[in-house]
Amino acid sequence: MTSAFARVPADVPRDKLARLRLELERRLRAAVADARKAEALELYLPMRLAGEVNLGASIIVSQARVPAPVVSGVSAGDLSDPADVAVQLMADGEAADAEVSSGEVDGALAVRRERVMSAAPEQGVELASRRVDYFVSVPGDPGRWFVAAFSTIGAGDPRDDLADALVEWFDALMTTFRWSWT
Structure with a gap:
């Protein structure tokens, strides 16, 4: 610090x-x-200036579990199929004001959601921010999802050139994500 x-x-x-x-x-x-x-696994906050620019951004990494309801005659694996979960993520109410797309990250089904969050001074959030979330299904575990949530205020405007560059950087980071099993 x-x-x-x-x-x-x-x-x-x-x-x-x-x-x-x-x-x-x-x-x-x-x-x-x-x-x-939020039971995050990792939290990344840049603390150094990049040249003369303060990088107002964060990344939170977590996991989500999709519980498989018990229904007679249907296997649990069928109820938490990643494709079904992806459809639900894309149709989620939070997706209404967001740009949502699906694809793959290292061969695993993924959903990308991007939106601008308004300032909420009553909650201590003084500036609007741009948020990009990646939900990536964990191979071999259909009810488990890797979640990477990126947020930036840019240079004070979540749609400015700095915010665009940081979102582009985060997208590049996620496209190079690889699963590693130990």
């Missing part, structure tokens, strides 16, 4: 810098707490 303040001008008063550090620490702790509540 110290490196996040490496470029602060020398004329910034120490008391203001201390408040900024405390606020950054509070926000980081809140992000980690939110990720824990």
